[in-house]
Amino acid sequence: MSGFDCVASALVDTGWCVLPGFLSPAEVSALVASSQARRTDFARAGVGRAGGHAVNGEIRGDEVLWLDHARTADADPAASVAQGRLEALRGELNAALYLGLAELECHLAVYPAGRFYKRHLDQHRGEDTRVVTIVLYLNPEWGEDDGGELRLYLDDGRHIDVPPLGGTLAVFMSDRFEHEVLPARRERWSLSGWYRRRARV
Ligand code: OGA
Ligand code: MN
Numbered sequence: 001m002s003g004f005d006c007v008a009s010a011l012v013d014t015g016w017c018v019l020p021g022f023l024s025p026a027e028v029s030a031l032v033a034s035s036q037a038r039r040t041d042f043a044r045a046g047v048g049r050a051g052g053h054a055v056n057g058e059i060r061g062d063e064v065l066w067l068d069h070a071r072t073a074d075a076d077p078a079a080s081v082a083q084g085r086l087e088a089l090r091g092e093l094n095a096a097l098y099l100g101l102a103e104l105e106c107h108l109a110v111y112p113a114g115r116f117y118k119r120h121l122d123q124h125r126g127e128d129t130r131v132v133t134i135v136l137y138l139n140p141e142w143g144e145d146d147g148g149e150l151r152l153y154l155d156d157g158r159h160i161d162v163p164p165l166g167g168t169l170a171v172f173m174s175d176r177f178e179h180e181v182l183p184a185r186r187e188r189w190s191l192s193g194w195y196r197r198r199a200r201v
Contacts (some may be wrong), residue, residue: 006017006019008097008172018163023166023167029188030080030081031079035138036075041186047059064110074127086106097197099132100197101195104194107193110188113185116182116183128174129197131196131197132172132174133170133172136168137170139165139189143168146185146188147183148186148188179192
């Protein structure tokens with residue numbers, strides 16, 4: 001049995017879910033420390049489809065480090081713990097919802113102070129295999145005035161703002177919810193990813 005039953009039922013009910021405590025404070029500290037130690041390996045994230053990978057600071061200002069699951073265990077044990085738990089969640093979502101989620105694709109991300117990511121959808125229409133978006137926050141402390149919330153635009157025209165507080169996991173259907181990252185007033189760390197289905201051939 002699992003600790004994540006609420007995620008599957010929330011995805012059915014509303015299509016999104018925010019789960020505090022997905023990582024413990026100690027796991028968050030370890031992961032942000034190892035991410036900071038790899039800071040020079042991060043690169044500005046691009047926008048657009050896989051082919052047209054252009055950096056555009058007016059749209060998105062984060063710097064990312066893609067994680068290869070096979071290689072992470074040696075390179076970054078703390079990231080490996082998080083990926084392992086996210087793989088367990090993938091298995092549970094498949095068992096509960098038959099979503100056919102074949103893999104987790106993910107990267108670490110840091111938004112330096114002042115950076116943001118404008119409103120967007122994670123799935124490119126008709127082409128993308130991203131089914132479920134996950135974002136795991138890695139900031140041990142986050143104040144009300146620190147900005148950097150995830151703003152998720154709901155179906156009914158309302159939105160919710162999720163502060164990127166360490167250990168919290170945000171989950172939502174990739175093709176359904178536009179969202180943005182509001183300007184952060186201090187450095188903002190996360191692990192973001194997508195459960196993907198296999199591409200049709
Ligand atoms: C993304 C994204 C949201 C967040 O990486 O596509 O929207 O809260 N991230 O970091
Ligand atoms: Mn996104």
